[in-house]
Amino acid sequence: MTASVPATGTAAAARPHRVTLAGTDRSFDVAPGERLLGAARRAGVWLPYECGWGGCGTCKVQVVEGTTQLLFEAAPAVDPRDARRGRVVACQSAPTSDLVVKAPRADDVPTPERPTRDHRARLETREELAPDIVRLRLRLDREAVYRPGQHAVLGLGPGLRRCYSMAGPPGSTEVSFVVKRYPGRPGSERAFALAPGEEVDVELPYGDMWLRDGDRPAVLVAGGTGISAISALAQHLAGQAGTPAAERVSRPVHVFYGAATRAELVCWDELVEHTAAMPDGHLHGALVTPDAGWGGAVGFVTEPLADRLPALGDADFYVAGPPVMTDAVTALLRTHGVQLDRVHHDSFG
Ligand SMILES: Cc1cc2nc3c(=O)[nH]c(=O)nc-3n(C[C@H](O)[C@H](O)[C@H](O)COP(=O)(O)OP(=O)(O)OC[C@H]3O[C@@H](n4cnc5c(N)ncnc54)[C@H](O)[C@@H]3O)c2cc1C
Ligand code: FES
Incomplete structure (x- = not known):
């Protein structure tokens, strides 16, 4: 029984x-x-x-x-x-x-989307991007095979496993993650406190948020540290991630990125570069609490997205961030009649 x-x-x-x-x-x-x-x-x-x-x-x-x-x-x-x-x-x-x-199925080989492997990784650099946000660069024991947009599971200690999206391109032994610290919560505190030279177990890749083929516009939507997955996708679409020439598509790409403050809008300058390198790239920012001089939207990332959605209804959507943000974006897309099989998302919890 x-x-x-x-x-x-x-x-x-x-x-x-x-x-x-x-x-x-x-x-x-x-x-x-x-x-x-x-x-x-x-x-x-x-x-x-x-x-x-x-x-x-x-x-x-x-x-x-x-x-x-x-x-x-x-x-x-x-x-x-x-x-x-x-x-x-x-x-x-x-x-x-x-x-x-x-089991519904058992195969002898992995699917091409998820050739998940176990790695041992050593933290090489820890870069402070904002007061509670760091970029961690880790060196793996062998090449990281994944698709931009996918995530890893980091073994941060006994019983402490947490997901982090790869923020850079695949194809080398280096992986990077953008990690936000939530004070008092175990996984992010531990990841945030990792020091250069420390080792962790890394399983990768997981997840379904990788770029689908086709000519439809691609809409990338990031909230907070959802920027890690979205940045990897943007680099790929800009042809800066070892993208094969055949994949350097000319389709329109719209990147929407929202954060609370300008300081938390980490990797913004990199996104400016990636979208500028695309044949038809557009970047839209939103801040809940803007500084003087902010020229983007004010409010949640759904604000600039809602403004442009009528023209983007036929796009493929890639959405990454906290659950409250991915739920709000999905609800917005639904009200605009977007087919939900065109929406790929990573909800961070
Ligand atoms: C696909 C995915 C990608 C993510 N990418 C990033 C990223 O790039 N950057 C970033 O800062 N954060 C990312 N996160 C969020 C991150 O994994 C943690 O949830 C976050 O750091 C808070 O963890 P915590 O332990 O501090 O908080 P907690 O409140 O302890 O945990 C938060 C969440 O962790 C998950 N969790 C709790 N216990 C377990 C367990 N035993 N096994 C697995 N999961 C558990 C649950 O979703 C829980 O709601 C991602 C999450 C997911 C699911
Ligand atoms: S793979 Fe186990 S719940 Fe998603």
């Missing part, structure tokens, strides 16, 4: 648990406390997934026999009906016994 056991601090057994895929002869071991999804991937069994942290629900599997421990009870993808149905979020569940699970 199936049981999805919430995290109670129960000590995990010291031996690995064996997980068998129902109706097949495939099985893999999961080390004590290890997540089902990660263990499957490390064993070369690629189950469906997308966000890697409990946000999307793509990785749910049905436990036919055995018990699991949910490691992030508040994960948005956890549905109270899951326990009754024996369904668990594989990226945030650890077996507490041997298991038989039913």
Whole structure:
């Protein structure tokens, strides 16, 4: 019988648990406390997934026999009906016994969008961009393979895993992240305090917010530190990220970026450069509390977006930032009749 056991601090057994895929002869071991999804991937069994942290629900599997421990009870993808149905979020569940699970699919190779790998990384530089915002540059043990717009999961300490979007181009052993500190909250405090020379575990890539092919206009919308993913996409579209010539499209690109103050509008000058390098690039800023001399919109990022939406209804949209911002943008797009399958977003929580 199936049981999805919430995290109670129960000590995990010291031996690995064996997980068998129902109706097949495939099985893999999961080390004590290890997540089902990660263990499957490390064993070369690629189950469906997308966000890697409990946000999307793509990785749910049905436990036919055995018990699991949910490691992030508040994960948005956890549905109270899951326990009754024996369904668990594989990226945030650890077996507490041997298991038989039913997965919608299991492949021998990763999807091209998500060839996720484990890395060890050392912090090389820490650059203060604003009072509570830093850019971290890390050196990985091997080349980072991802699509601009995707994110990593950083292992910041025991039980402390948090997502950060890659802020620069792929294809080298360097990755950069723009990290905001939320005082008193564990993940961002730890990431913000990382010192050069310190090492962390990095899993990448995750996420579905990568550039889709086509000639439609691309609209990139960033709120706060959502700028990391949007900046990577803007660099790519500007052809500054090792973009193959064939991908240097001439389609119109509109970048909308909102923050509270000018000081928090980090990476603005870089965005000015990227949009200027595009054949048809446009940058629109919004500040909640503008300084004297600010020439952009006043208010949330939805203000300049709403003004231009009637002309951009046929675009592909890429939206990154805190949930309140991504929800507001999605609601606005819906009222303008934008097809939601054209909206790709990373909601930061
Ligand atoms: C796809 C994605 C990309 C992100 N990119 C950036 C970025 O580029 N820059 C940036 O500053 N922030 C980014 N974030 C937000 C970041 O991951 C943290 O949520 C934020 O730093 C606050 O973490 P905290 O621990 O300080 O706060 P907390 O309040 O402790 O946690 C905040 C959020 O972290 C998540 N969380 C909590 N516990 C767990 C857990 N056990 N496992 C996984 N997640 C958990 C939940 O979403 C929670 O709501 C991103 C988030 C997501 C989902
Ligand atoms: S909830 Fe597990 S991959 Fe998104």
